[in-house]
Amino acid sequence: MIITLLVLLLNAAVQVINCAPTGQENNRTIRNYYITAEEIVWNYAPMGWDNLRDQPLENTPAKLYTVRTPTRIGAVYHKAIYRQYTSSAFKVPIAHDPGLGTLGPIIRAQAGDQVRILFYNKASKPHSLHPHTSKKTDSLPGKSVEPGLMYQYIWNIPSNVNFPVNQSSVAWTYASKSNTVGDLNAGLLGPIVIYKPGTLVKPSPGSTFERPQGIDQEIFTIMMTTDEGLSTYFSESVEEAGISLDTLETLRTDPLFEESNRMYHINSYVFNNNADLRVFYGKPVRWYVIAFELEDEDVHTAHWHGSTLLYHGHRVDVVDLMSVSFEVLDMIPDNEGQWLFHCHVGQHFEAGMTSFYEVEKEEYTGDEGWGK
Numbered sequence: 001m002i003i004t005l006l007v008l009l010l011n012a013a014v015q016v017i018n019c020a021p022t023g024q025e026n027n028r029t030i031r032n033y034y035i036t037a038e039e040i041v042w043n044y045a046p047m048g049w050d051n052l053r054d055q056p057l058e059n060t061p062a063k064l065y066t067v068r069t070p071t072r073i074g075a076v077y078h079k080a081i082y083r084q085y086t087s088s089a090f091k092v093p094i095a096h097d098p099g100l101g102t103l104g105p106i107i108r109a110q111a112g113d114q115v116r117i118l119f120y121n122k123a124s125k126p127h128s129l130h131p132h133t134s135k136k137t138d139s140l141p142g143k144s145v146e147p148g149l150m151y152q153y154i155w156n157i158p159s160n161v162n163f164p165v166n167q168s169s170v171a172w173t174y175a176s177k178s179n180t181v182g183d184l185n186a187g188l189l190g191p192i193v194i195y196k197p198g199t200l201v202k203p204s205p206g207s208t209f210e211r212p213q214g215i216d217q218e219i220f221t222i223m224m225t226t227d228e229g230l231s232t233y234f235s236e237s238v239e240e241a242g243i244s245l246d247t248l249e250t251l252r253t254d255p256l257f258e259e260s261n262r263m264y265h266i267n268s269y270v271f272n273n274n275a276d277l278r279v280f281y282g283k284p285v286r287w288y289v290i291a292f293e294l295e296d297e298d299v300h301t302a303h304w305h306g307s308t309l310l311y312h313g314h315r316v317d318v319v320d321l322m323s324v325s326f327e328v329l330d331m332i333p334d335n336e337g338q339w340l341f342h343c344h345v346g347q348h349f350e351a352g353m354t355s356f357y358e359v360e361k362e363e364y365t366g367d368e369g370w371g372k
């Protein structure tokens with residue numbers, strides 16, 4: 001009876017806060033997001049090939065990290081991720097760009113806005129959704145949302161955010177704080193972008209969401225060493241790989257087993273198995289480059305082949321990423337073709353922290369039928 005009442009109350013509350021993606025209240029723009037935590041089975045190497053070296057994954061060095069054997073989990077792990085829905089009914093998911101991998105949906109707002117996130121934990125363990133912050137987290141409201149329950153987070157974005165010169169947006173991240181290390185390694189992490197007021201506009205009157213004006217395209221990447229051995233869902237990964245608990249006990253003393261569960265990835269893809277990162281010749285693209293991990297060796301150098309980018313007013317093709325970094329760079333691609341984007345730290349490069357991006361030239365031949 002009590003449970004029924006709780007569910008009814010929860011439903012009633014949800015009805016009240018079920019409103020359009022954007023609204024106004026007390027001169028603040030309200031931005032509503034409906035985000036779940038849900039479990040998936042994720043393959044870090046879905047193409048089944050070492051595309052960097054153009055050779056089978058069974059060859060060194062990919063074998064240790066990607067091939068399932070009786071004593072290795074391989075490239076497939078049980079994970080938890082954030083996903084976005086259209087309303088508090090949580091029935092219609094918003095299409096998620098496969099290029100983002102396990103990264104969560106992009107939470108966009110302008111300085112001075114209020115972000116309201118209705119979080120629904122569809123996973124089987126407690127999780128939450130908080131902006132990365134240095135504040136003490138022990139007493140955070142909504143720190144641990146039990147499976148099957150919802151919680152609404154309200155964030156007031158300060159109106160006095162400082163933006164770098166010639167840059168209309170800054171990046172941040174959100175993550176689960178229920179089990180900080182376990183949930184991060186499980187995949188519960190996503191980007192936040194805060195724009196200068198007046199930047200987010202509807203591309204057409206009927207659009208559901210606003211897009212940033214003056215930025216043709218945005219790309220989000222994360223370089224990270226995910227230690228699946230520390231994930232909240234590691235026991236599920238072990239079970240799904242057919243490894244018994246007795247075998248696991250022995251394996252846990254094997255340093256190579258521990259290493260095989262560290263995935264050196266970009267957007268949760270290794271050895272250039274990434275989903276399409278496509279940019280367009282001559283069209284400005286803003287790259288948000290994130291690093292987020294908690295281990296000492298997790299410092300990365302993001303490096304682009306084929307293009308240079310503007311970074312704090314100077315031109316670069318590499319940017320340093322310390323353990324928790326959110327960097328913003330602007331590129332105007334001027335080299336057609338497929339290029340490498342990878343971490344330049346030797347060991348990470350060897351272990352698969354490499355990807356391709358594609359510069360496509362849009363050419364009009366005159367045969368498209370216009371003007372006839």
Ligand SMILES: [Cu+2]
Nearest residue numbers: 300343345348
């Ligand atoms: Cu690296």
